[in-house]
Amino acid sequence: MRIAVAKGDGIGPEIMDATLSIIGATGAPLDFEVVDMGKTWYEKGHSSGMTPEAKNTIEQLGVLLKGPMETPKGKGMKSINVTARKMWSTYANKRVFKSLNGVETVFSKAGIPIDITMVRENIEDTYGGIEHMLTEDVALCRRFITRPGSIQVHKYTFEMARKKGAKKVTCGHKANIMKITDGLFLECFYEVAKDYPEIKASDIIVDDLAMKLVSRPNDFEVIVLPNLQGDILSDLCAGLVGGLGFAPSANIGDNVCIFEAVHGSAPDIAGKNIANPTALLISSCMMLRHLGMTHEAIAIENSLYNTLQQGYHTIDFGIGKDKQLNTTEFSQQIIKNLQ
Numbered sequence: 001m002r003i004a005v006a007k008g009d010g011i012g013p014e015i016m017d018a019t020l021s022i023i024g025a026t027g028a029p030l031d032f033e034v035v036d037m038g039k040t041w042y043e044k045g046h047s048s049g050m051t052p053e054a055k056n057t058i059e060q061l062g063v064l065l066k067g068p069m070e071t072p073k074g075k076g077m078k079s080i081n082v083t084a085r086k087m088w089s090t091y092a093n094k095r096v097f098k099s100l101n102g103v104e105t106v107f108s109k110a111g112i113p114i115d116i117t118m119v120r121e122n123i124e125d126t127y128g129g130i131e132h133m134l135t136e137d138v139a140l141c142r143r144f145i146t147r148p149g150s151i152q153v154h155k156y157t158f159e160m161a162r163k164k165g166a167k168k169v170t171c172g173h174k175a176n177i178m179k180i181t182d183g184l185f186l187e188c189f190y191e192v193a194k195d196y197p198e199i200k201a202s203d204i205i206v207d208d209l210a211m212k213l214v215s216r217p218n219d220f221e222v223i224v225l226p227n228l229q230g231d232i233l234s235d236l237c238a239g240l241v242g243g244l245g246f247a248p249s250a251n252i253g254d255n256v257c258i259f260e261a262v263h264g265s266a267p268d269i270a271g272k273n274i275a276n277p278t279a280l281l282i283s284s285c286m287m288l289r290h291l292g293m294t295h296e297a298i299a300i301e302n303s304l305y306n307t308l309q310q311g312y313h314t315i316d317f318g319i320g321k322d323k324q325l326n327t328t329e330f331s332q333q334i335i336k337n338l339q
């Protein structure tokens, strides 16, 4: 089976090479088709951040394992990550935040394991990029939420929750202030929830959700959120399980699915071979399961868990220097533990 691979910018190539070598070591029957996508191609004049050949390959293969792509803040180029999600209408972004043995956090020290799945609506909201200056001193941004878009993401959420045997789904929103847009998102949530009577559906205002996530994270199992709120709270959830190095994601569309780490291109540590490849590696396990290669996914996950439990770590987590490894060494240790 062939899949498309875009290595990405910044730490992208380092964590991608680590991930591909681990997948390769499982003997998974996969061929990687590396495509031209990222900042370099944007700068070469491809406004979508990819060549037409890359676009064709991804559409033909339907699965993209993707490294992070750099997005400058403020003025300048548009986000390639957002362009890709829109181009292929990957309407749901599933992000899994799970405690891992060997990764110490405030909650692990208190003996509280965390297992939260967040679904971020992925193509609507303020990410339409409809922003302009109204006058010299007034900037205006429009946000859009649609009924079909909301229904689609809520259906995905409840189906996923049912498959994983979750007992409850919570919808985060700010419908007390954004009564029409978030109001519609919330209305659609309860409409879809009716078809899943075995799952307890409830909603919570997003600021209250932020507070409860850090004080009582175990009150939540599956959470669905509009795009921007989902972006912010997923980084918060990453913090609960040890940081951005541990947060994987899947962008789900009808024709193309993109698997990528939640974190960005981390330019501050790029090129040093010290980045943590775990988030991309767990994303690749989500991809393997999506492709039906469950056996290989489980093998990688077990090997990763063993490696972490043995105390091996990259510079962004863990204690002490003696078991601190660089990106390549960390991936080699995981490969060793596969055997």
Ligand code: ATP
Pocket: 011, 015, 068, 069, 070, 071, 244, 245, 262, 263, 264, 265, 266, 267, 268, 269, 274, 275, 276, 277, 279, 316
């Ligand atoms: P984006 O705009 O693409 O979301 P960002 O500004 O949110 O990017 P990130 O690239 O996500 O920034 O990084 C945030 C911080 O987390 C940085 O200090 C970075 O070094 C660190 N970080 C991110 N990913 C990793 C990783 N895989 N391993 C180690 N540190 C990481």
Ligand code: MG
Pocket: 235, 263, 264
């Ligand atoms: Mg970010």
